Amino acid sequence: MQKFIGTHVGKLVQRAVRIGSGGGQALPGLIVEKLFPGYFAAMLNKLPEGVIIITGTNGKTTTTKMVVELLRSQNKKVITNPTGSNLTRGIISSLIEQADHKGRLPFDMAVFEVDEAYAKQFVQQVRPRWVLALNVSRDQLDRFGEVDAIAELVRTTMCAAVEGVVTNANDPRLSVIGRDISKGENDVKVEYFGVHKSLRKYFPTDNEIVAIDTKHEILPAEPELPSVLLQSFKNQTAVYSINGKLYPTTLQVTGQHNFQNAAAAIALACHLLPTASTKVLVERLSTVGIAFGRGQIFKLRDKSSLQLVLVKNPASFNQTLASYLTNSPSVMVAINDDYADSRDVSWLWDVDFTTMTATSIEITSGSRATDMALRLHYDNIEVKTIEPNLNRAITAFCKLPGNKLVIATYTAMLHLHAKLEKDAGKIL
Amino acid sequence: MKDLHIVQLYINEMNTYGDRGNLLILSKRMRLHGYNPIIHYHHVGAHLPAKIDIILGGGGQDAAQIEIEQDMQRLQKQLHSLSDHSIPMLMVCGTYQLFGTRFTTSSGNIMKGIGIFDAETIGTGNRHIGNIAIKTTDYGILYGFENHSGRTILGTHQAPLGIVARGNGNNGQDKTEGARTNNVFGTYMHGPVLSYNPIFCDNLIKLAAENAYGVFIPREIDDSLSVLSRQAAKVRAY
Secondary structure: OOOOOOOOOHHHHHHHHOOOOOOOOHHHHHHHHHHHHOOOHHHHOOOOOOOEEEOOOOHHHHHHHHHHHHHHHHHOOOEEEEOOOOHHHHHHHHHHHHHOOOOOOOOOOOEEEHHHHHHHHHHOOOOOOEEEEOOOOOEEEHHHHHHHHHOOOHHHHHHHHOOOOEEEEOOHHHHHHHHHHHOOOOEEEEEEEEEOOOHHHHOOOOHHHHOOHHOOOOOOOOOOOOEEEEEEEEEEEEEEOOOOOOEEEEEOOOOOOHHHHHHHHHHHHHHHOOOOHHHHHHHHHHHHHOOEEEEEEEEEEOOEEEEEOOOOOOHHHHHHHHOOOOOOOOEEEEEEOOOOOOOOOOOOOOOOOHOOOEEEEEEEOOHHHHHHHHHHOOOEEEEEEEEHHHHHHHHHOOOOOOOEEEOOHHHHHHHHHHHHHOOOOOOO | OOEEEEEEOOOOOOOOOOHHHHHOOOOHHHHHHOOOEEEEOOOOOOOOOOOOOOEEEEOOOOOHHHHHHHHHHHHHHHHHHHOOOOOOOEOOOOHHOOOOEEEOOOOOOOOOOOOOOOOOEEEEEEEEEEEEEEEEEOOEEEEEEEEEEEEEEOOOOOOOEEEEOOOOOOOOOOOEEEEEEOEEEEOOEEEHHHHHOOOHHHHHHHHHHHHHHHOOOOOOOOOOOHHHHHEEEEEEEO
16 A cells, blocks of 8 residues: 555645756655655565676676666666765655556666665665675775675675575685685575686785785685686676676776776676576676766767766776776876765875876866875876866866766766766767 | 885774774875875774784674674783884774773673773764864864764873864863874764865875884975865854
8 A cells, every 4th residue: 555655645745846946856765754754665566587686896887787787688677876966865756756657666676786784784684685796895984884895794695685696706704704605505506706816916805905915914714616707808898607608798888997897797697587598688788878967978079088987996996097098188187075086095005106108187177186186196197287187187187188987986987978978979 | 125014903993984994084085195094994803013004993883782792802912012102092982982991882881991091981972973173282173073972081191192173072171172192083073084184194194104214204295175175164054
């Protein structure tokens, strides 16, 4: 009953909000959450093929996009997160929006990107059918706590899976959790994705990121045999080894970390689509486009291109430096310190800039523009301009000739994305 | 060029959030002042090097603190003796807590400290998180970022590193932040602390150089970016 009433109340609020200011997307979700606390679970538990959760420190958005597109290519009707919202209210708002007038969701399954802290609450309300846990690394300490604490949050989420979990064979913390689940009494499938031994150096674990002397590195005692392995990659072509057979594909998504994420997406999709051909699924990955602000390319007025890349923590910043500097772009770095960015910018000192081929950065921007410049200064990288104001910085940066790369933390990325959507190719 | 030996304690266990930055800044500034920094990483079970001019320690998770607790007990006498010989040390967050007398974690585990500071820490479920500024008599205002669930109470005769101007510091009650005994400094300030506070950093180098060579002649360093980052830190909210 509350599905029916909740949906109608929510839809009324949505209409009222639209007539009013236009903003307030989360408001219907907030009201329904308060009035009908069971709405969320009641709606999602009715989905015939259940709920899939994708969690972990890095790569959630791109991997979710890949999984959803693979499922849809096989005619599954999939509901997923609205852009930029992985909290209950945002998800409830989108359930209300998508529900029909009988309060039913016309979908087969849901695939949600859920952050580590929120995933634990989510699974208390709705048991997921499958959980994909990508990786665990030091993230925003002020939001998530220390890395062992994050791993424990992810463990709770993984243990809530009803049918199976897919996780990272090369992540020392997650592979241990995977092994614990396989030893458990519940009949839950545990599958792994991984990267070939020869590629391990491109994908350091959290311990390796900060360790100086790696002899104390914690490795899984017995590396698990991944069902999907990233065998090799060259430029945009990646080769996956799946149950012993090799499958090449050319990807649109950029960055070597996304080649690893694709392995995770295939491993999960093979289980959700047991009758689909592996070859067809791998080939379908080549059509998955770049997710919001994760390496998106904007064409500017002078026909040059500008790539926008989100960084959140040392692991993603290191991956960005390893992946996006090969065509020697001019570089702008925008660091904000809002809650969603991490208020503490100490993490910038765990990024390894000594591998950077560029010897100078054009502009640092954002509320921590000066701290970023100081950080680079201590690694002998010159910063030509410090401009905390993001609009002024991006405008000046776009005037430079040639390829351009903007590296930005979350709120800086959102701001610059909006500005570029509006002005790229016109004013900029 | 004159060598200065830096010992970084437990880099793999105690390096939660940018602590490696302090090592980078310290060694770079030593070089700019005309010294040759030699970095020794001290791991659990190993001997400290024969020559030590300065020691650094970073923050860590409770689990990591348990891993190093025994090793610190093993080094207790040696560290006390180095402290008595005026060797400078900078201990941040987790190692600061273990340089006190005792640390009771929020889950009730009791860890023995090495007691260079007369300071006891009790873990809570509530973190103090934010941009902190403290007043010191010797180095002016120090800026940093605090993020800790431990509340540290100093003994009656224990000197703090400074007095809180913005933020919480040791316990959020008595306005003290950090501790100082001889040339050993303990603090909750990340940032890393040496990035915003080059005067404090150069003072550590001065103490190390004077111990080793009797005299420290600083060179002029271009600190315009540090000055800018301090100006930004000055007006930042907690």
